[in-house]
Amino acid sequence: MTNKLEKFVEIINEALEYNKKDEDEVTIYEEKLLNEGFDTQDIRLCFKKLINDGIIQKKEVMYAPQITSSTFPPKATLSSSLDWNYKKPVYILKINQKKLEKIEKVTTISKKPVKFLDDEAILQLDNKKCSLPAYKNEHFFCRAIFEYPPNEAIDWSIIYKKMTGKEPEDIEKNQRTVYDTYRTLNERVEKVLEIKELFSWKGKTIKRSQ
Numbered sequence: 198m199t200n201k202l203e204k205f206v207e208i209i210n211e212a213l214e215y216n217k218k219d220e221d222e223v224t225i226y227e228e229k230l231l232n233e234g235f236d237t238q239d240i241r242l243c244f245k246k247l248i249n250d251g252i253i254q255k256k257e258v259m260y261a262p263q264i265t266s267s268t269f270p271p272k273a274t275l276s277s278s279l280d281w282n283y284k285k286p287v288y289i290l291k292i293n294q295k296k297l298e299k300i301e302k303v304t305t306i307s308k309k310p311v312k313f314l315d316d317e318a319i320l321q322l323d324n325k326k327c328s329l330p331a332y333k334n335e336h337f338f339c340r341a342i343f344e345y346p347p348n349e350a351i352d353w354s355i356i357y358k359k360m361t362g363k364e365p366e367d368i369e370k371n372q373r374t375v376y377d378t379y380r381t382l383n384e385r386v387e388k389v390l391e392i393k394e395l396f397s398w399k400g401k402t403i404k405r406s407q
Contacts, residue, residue, distance in 0.1 A: 206247075224275075227286040258288060261283065262285070338378045392407070
């Protein structure tokens with residue numbers, strides 16, 4: 198599960214705890230999602246995934262007034278029509294909690310720490326070992342990124358310098374070298390350790406999830 202999807206599930210659980218009258222229905226502001234670091238594409242992709250997996254059984258879009266004090270507003274304060282006052286999109290979701298619990302269990306397993314064994318050029322998760330081409334770009338990429346804690350964003354140029362021992366000169370070419378290594382590593386890790394997107398790239402920075 199990606200970091201954004203995991204966060205999305207956390208927000209759904211928070212809303213489920215808040216809404217005790219109907220245990221399977223949640224009401225979530227789009228504004229809350231945006232404040233948590235989601236963009237509109239993130240929201241669309243998370244909805245698509247959870248709907249396809251049968252976790253979200255029904256989705257309805259309504260609108261809240263411009264001024265409201267509730268993070269999860271009651272339905273009575275919402276309108277089905279967009280107008281001058283009711284402008285804030287709010288999602289009414291019907292949740293299959295049994296399937297939600299299953300995806301949470303998968304998340305708990307996948308968030309165990311990944312170890313980087315530099316001398317062996319190996320990434321390890323429990324008893325699973327993902328071998329890297331020794332003393333090649335993937336090995337050096339991991340040597341660089343595992344100097345930093347999970348979820349810390351690192352500029353691609355820092356990774357490049359640690360990979361090659363050189364300062365970037367041809368920005369486009371050098372950045373491509375790091376990006377290609379990042380993609381190859383993610384593919385290798387997903388196949389062997391069954392972790393989707395151990396490394397993520399946003400803007401000019403890279404981080405690892407665990």
